[in-house]
Amino acid sequence: MGIMGYLRERMGTILAFFIGFALLAFIVSEVVRSGGSFFRDDNSVLAEVNGEKVPYVEFNKRLEQNTAQFKQSGQSISPQITSYIQETTWNQYLGQILLDKEIEKVGIVVGGDETASMTGSSNPDPQIARQFADPQTGKFDVNRLNQFKSYLQSGKADPSQKQAWTDFLTQLIEAKMESKYMALVSNGLYVNSLEAKDDYEAKNKLVNFKYATLDYASIPDAKVTLTDDDYNTYYNAHKAEFKNQQDLRSFEYVSFNAAPSKEDSLALKTEADKLAESFKASTNDSLFVQINSETKTPITFQKKGSLEPKLDTLMFNAAKGFVYGPYVSNGSYKIAKLTDVKTTFDSVKTRHILIDPATTGGVDKAIAKADSIKKVIQSGKSFAEMALTFSADKGSGTKGGDIPAFDVNGAMGGGQGQITPEYTNAAFKASKGDMIVVTSQFGVHLIQVEDQKGSVKVVKVAVVDKPIEASSKTQTVAYSKAQAFLANLSKDNFDAEVKKEGLKKQTAEDVTGVSASLPGLDNAREVVRWAYKADKGDITDKVFTVGNQYIVTRLSEIKPKGILPLDIVKKQIEPAVRNEVKAKQLNAKFQAALSGSSSIDQVAQKAGSKVVPVQNIVFANPVIPGASIEYKVIGSIFGSQPNKLSKPVNGQQGVFVYVVDGFTNPPALANNVREKQQISQTLTQRSQGQILDALKDNANVKDNRAKLL
Template identity: 30%
Template sequence: MAVLSKIRERSLILILVIGFCLFAFVIGDVIKSGGFGVTRNIGSVNGTDIPVQEFLEKVNNLERRQPGISPTQASNAVWSEEVDRILFGERFEQAGLRVGKDHVINIFAQAPQFAQNPQFLNAAGQFDKAKFNEFLVNIKTTDPQMWGLMEANTPVAETTAMRQIYTAMVKSGYVATNNDAKARYEAENNKVTFDYVYVPFSSINDDEITVSDDEIIAYMKKNEKKYKSQPTRSIEYVKIEDKASAEDELEIRERINSLLNSRVEYRDGKNDTLPGFKDMKLEEVPDFVNANSDIKYDSTYVVKKNLPKDHADDIFDLAKGEVFGPYVEGGYYKVTRMLDKKDGGSVKASHILIAYKGAMRAAPTVELTKEEAKAKADDLLKQINADASKFGVLAAQNSDDPGSKNNGGTYDNITPGQMVPAFDEFIFNNPVGKTAVVETDFGYHVIKVDAKYEAVRVATIALEILPSDKTGDQTYAKASQFELDATEKPFEEVAKAANLNVVNVAKLLPSDESIQGLGSQRGIVLWAFSKDSEAGAVKRFDVSDGYVIARLKDVNESGLMPVEEARLVIAPIIRNEKKAEQIKGKMTGDTLEAVSQASGSKVSTAENVTMGSAMVPTVGVEPKIVGSAFALEAGKTSGLIVGKSGVFKIATKTVEKAAELPNYNSYLARVEKQEKTAAASRISTALKENADIEDNRVKM
């Protein structure tokens, strides 16, 4: 009763606590599902949403299928697939495309695991649909797991088939006419000869012409389609490395030196002498290395070229028990002791593989039976035993091993266990010069042992050269102070005072992962695109080897290229336009001679120039100039013409038209093929340019 009384007294508090818990529960669910007003979609294409959950599942699946791919790379790949899926799906629906069983089988037939599998090939070595259909019928009852995998891949195959059909339809819509063919023929064979005076843009120094940001922006706005861009960010950053100081390195060197010689330690009430790395028994070395080294002991025998590059000679020439070092290699202080040497640690061998039908990984084109392959291998062995110098030529002509046939059939520095057992056993158990035919699961190998190398077994104590706690604290303090100063003072000024180099990154895209000079730094990209990050914001980031302090220089949501990036492309165009006006002022006169005298440029002649090449001698490709020459009547002089590389005045001398052909079929076929190839490669780009695509990945 006392308990119930207490509960009643505190009922208001309980209600508030319970209410708060419920509220927290709801809030947690809201956050997990996208938050208040936050999209649950990763993006959309023409109004078709791409749900977050489905997108992330596909990214995870791709990461599992392709070990080593980064999350951002997987995200970009899946995003591209999803955009294409929706855009092409719209076109498939509009075109009324449907595919059947034969279409799907044709797609499977293009996969190497089916196309090259002897199980599905006919007598001519071609993919046999009947055999493949029989395989599908059988696995439906005998191998449910395989059947499920085939069913899971069928929608992908259907989409691929529809895309091939759609591409073929688009390509078939591109046709060339006789007029197109004739125009190509004339462009390549009509010839014009003309005189010209040319004043290059390079006659005026670039630094005499200024191009402002406003001029670049105005130019982009006139050509918005050409210079449109995703939202971008530009940043600048400095990197402060957290690395060992000179004092740290000295301390690590002293530590490794202390391990070399015997030392006295006080143990169990008395002094005990402990052997050092140099003088301990060889059998004690592995345990000593494992107890004292940052890299564990490796018992493998290695050849000289696999020892540390800068010290290979010194280490390889050690006598058994001798020690080399300390030395620095790969960010470690090291000492190495020779434990053993043996002949034949690795082998150089040449072989010719003769595969037979049904052998492991035999190509579909292989037709030899096992007996025929053995007979061929025996015959090749006879030829090699008669003249060993023929081995390389015979390998190139006969070997079914693509990995070695083009280098004389040779594999160098083969270590035990690298080859299949029978091959391995022969080359390691026979002397140099020995030849034989050896059978493996891959077929018959004609083998010759070319050389054997001495190998060594060494023990190495390695201590990583890392900054001490004191150095790490100093580096952290320096980075923190820089971040603080850079929020109040100009970034360049703070960097100069700290003796640090500033790196500028002109264009970051929402999907970027890597940053110039830093590698994979997705966190910095996400910060730059965060809605809370404004131009001028400064932030410190921990990286694997120190700290990066970044400043957000520019936020570009205009849909146009960043000015700094556009300047590289547009500034030369505007600069040349300004130069052209100055040059025109010098090229006065109605005749070439008058213009030559006024400008100081000589009169030159271009002979037999075609529109197809549009090459002006000593100048370069100038299609506008050559086209103008063709358009002028013989004996006529043009006005001033601005070309790609300068300003011209031309006078046409002769226009020689090529003789008409009875037909232009060869040109017709060439033009049509080129247009169809180009059309197929531009479909995806064209669909994306005209689509309404919303990408929310950077907000996730």
């Protein structure tokens, strides 16, 4: 009774405990299954480098900066470009982390006096000199630098400008420390006289020889049986070649095409024909484009060569109101209408002062500030001085606000970049000497038009586009086929089902964790993420959508970082292992031919080969004409005595026997100082990249990018 009473009194507490425990167990199992943790936020850690966590947010800041710089060059950001920027940013970031540790270990610093010198007037850093150069002469202007420093110290500077200057100085100091470290390593490189002599002879000592060869191809592959011992022997001798620098995945996939059918295209063509008639009658072309076009491109004046080829000649010879299309271009039906024609300047030269709304309390206040600055300039103040003091665009601000000349499309000369449409339109509408205030995506600009040159015919062309897309019926049919195929799969029957359904299996080999595309498939990031969470042999639990394809995948191989085991590289090394087995047979054939022979001609005749004479080969270029690069053979030749038959040598293409006719030694090295300098210069040029490679190779890096990017 005592026990029952105890349980009755505490039943609520006990049930709560067990329910709570069960929930906790369920949550733990989910966290473990998904690779998470209670004690830290895995999604915040991009990587661990030698035990130090790399925050995702810090990496992402750099990634956004690099992406923005790439966009400013006028190029579009495709999945492949995104992957390239991510990889480049990661290599830069990882290199800096490793270098910073080495710099700290060595004790390299940049002192206050050195910093003052770098940012001073007597010996400024090259970046400082470029930023504060005279726009007319291009030479460093100490007055501009001093004016900017005085402005920062006056209390008038925006906090963001002070922070930008601080960040700039920090980057200069970091770059200086890195250059000191690189110099410390490269200055330790030394080339002695013997190395100079060897290098000189390798490039200039000549050899003439004759050889006979038995090609590996002379033995059919079917007559060669490879054993486990053959594989093991080759693998152990070449193990260092199988070091994998990063995790890789290989997978097989089947795609089901959901591209637009002929019926889909015809239906869209009919719709585009009706749209073309309405476009001809339109009196508000800008509104028509905004309502009916997939791509809402602003209608701006463009010069010849700026339109797509199908339109360029037509529109510059047509009358206003001319409509062309529908026509097919870049996967869309397009209709183009000539809305205006005029003659304008070929290029406009401007300077500007950029006001950042974020630091001035909004766009209205930024416009008011620009108007105030305009009045000050009109009253006699120097535009260049006001640009240096107030412009948020420090690149042009230190040059008096100077912007390179640009054409009606906003393109600057020499491929320097692209001006925004708002800025371009305003500058071409204004007159020479005008000061105008314009708002763009970058902020509020006070623009002064300095010059307008040339004369060019320009046109305004409004374009309506309708992408040629698959109908819902086409997509449903393809998706249903993919789902049906997936439903019949198991780990063991993928190949059988592919064959049964008459499908084509494709492979994606050695895919990195940050890859964004697969062979023939763009924007396949979701598939790659799956591959890095799956186990070997796993089949996806859903149908992936990649562009106009539906994808079903199976993970076929995992290649971990480090020395790959034999079972992973077995297929890769099979041709080389087979050649080694063939080499044993061909060696035996040559050995028999060498027995009792006194000349290379006799050896060739007995072995069923022929003698080939070769002249003027140097050690530094180990190529046998008509054959291939043969490092081992040429190396053996340069270590041989003239007029002596060699033993068989296993080469790249076959087994060789040779006899050296003679060597031609070059003149004695007259100036080994010059030779040493040339070698040293080459070593120095390669050292920076090799230093970073060595640091990365020796670092313990746990890379989570495959899961987070």
